[in-house]
Amino acid sequence: MFKQFSKLGRAFMLPIAILPAAGLLLGLGGALTNKGALAAYPFLDQAWLQTILKVMNLAGNAVFANIALIFTIGVAVGLAKGDRGTAGLSGAVAFLVYTATISGLLQMFSAKDATIDTGVLRSIVVGGVVAYLHNHFRKIELPQFLGFFGGSRFIPIISSIAAILLGVTFYLIWPPIQGVLTSAGKGIATMGSIGTFFYGFLLRLTGAVGLHHTIYPMFWYTSLGGSEVALDDEPATSLAGGTADSPKTASADQGLAEQSMQIIHALGGHQNIESVEACATRLRVAVADSAKVDKAKMKQLGAIAVLEVSGGVQAVFGGKSDLYSQEINAILGIDG
Numbered sequence: 063m064f065k066q067f068s069k070l071g072r073a074f075m076l077p078i079a080i081l082p083a084a085g086l087l088l089g090l091g092g093a094l095t096n097k098g099a100l101a102a103y104p105f106l107d108q109a110w111l112q113t114i115l116k117v118m119n120l121a122g123n124a125v126f127a128n129i130a131l132i133f134t135i136g137v138a139v140g141l142a143k144g145d146r147g148t149a150g151l152s153g154a155v156a157f158l159v160y161t162a163t164i165s166g167l168l169q170m171f172s173a174k175d176a177t178i179d180t181g182v183l184r185s186i187v188v189g190g191v192v193a194y195l196h197n198h199f200r201k202i203e204l205p206q207f208l209g210f211f212g213g214s215r216f217i218p219i220i221s222s223i224a225a226i227l228l229g230v231t232f233y234l235i236w237p238p239i240q241g242v243l244t245s246a247g248k249g250i251a252t253m254g255s256i257g258t259f260f261y262g263f264l265l266r267l268t269g270a271v272g273l274h275h276t277i278y279p280m281f282w283y284t285s286l287g288g289s290e291v292a293l294d295d296e297p298a299t300s301l302a303g304g305t306a307d308s309p310k311t312a313s314a315d316q317g318l319a320e321q322s323m324q325i326i327h328a329l330g331g332h333q334n335i336e337s338v339e340a341c342a343t344r345l346r347v348a349v350a351d352s353a354k355v356d357k358a359k360m361k362q363l364g365a366i367a368v369l370e371v372s373g374g375v376q377a378v379f380g381g382k383s384d385l386y387s388q389e390i391n392a393i394l395g396i397d398g
Contacts, residue, residue: 325345352370
């Protein structure tokens, strides 16, 4: 169970990493094109500059407008085992089918202007289901006359079918759940500092074991976190190149490889390592026997801390964690 939540937290890292850049584009583009800013700083009122700023605003808004799709792809890719490109494509297809299914059901059977907002939860569910199907059926062999649709080509097909079923299920069960989440969000908002403490407590509690990425998206991108109205419009969410051959880069790559080899030995050798992943600051390793991990050696190699968790260890290497993860997977021949 812990491993699955840990993988889910890691899967969130890639889409979350996009948000600061998108927010910067949206913020600068919006702030420097409004009438107040132009009145206060007339030099901004240049046609070419306003064009650039408006494009920046639209570019940033495009990311936030499709955040659920981006999270779905991130979850599908993050939880997939091998051939992650197929998983990502299948996740995108499944999300579109899921959305179209709910939209069609609302038009046929619900009141006019009725909506169902599952927020980031739909991304977790759809992406998780796609990853499950991918991991179990990506090597499936179909009868000869259907052979073209076997293997990885089968994943988008079965994912689409599953997405239809998910859409129907959410259409039936989500409205009352959405009401409860909205009420809970309003309740937390009225709790003031206690509500803030509750959110912070959950974040810090899960952060100690690297699971905080599974918590705050629920507050940021679902009704649980509430929503804001701006200008009478309620938003959907509230909120390697040419240096590779240079001597300097080659030396750095060699140093990374040597360091990674030492980390492998400190983890008990390649036979003790089951999987290697990374989040923003932690190297997450599933091991067969935690007793074989040399924590002291790991700290000598640069780990700020080494935490023993269920089924493995987490070593805090800071920003180098992802580099170590990629290098170790390459050395071990693991499709990370």
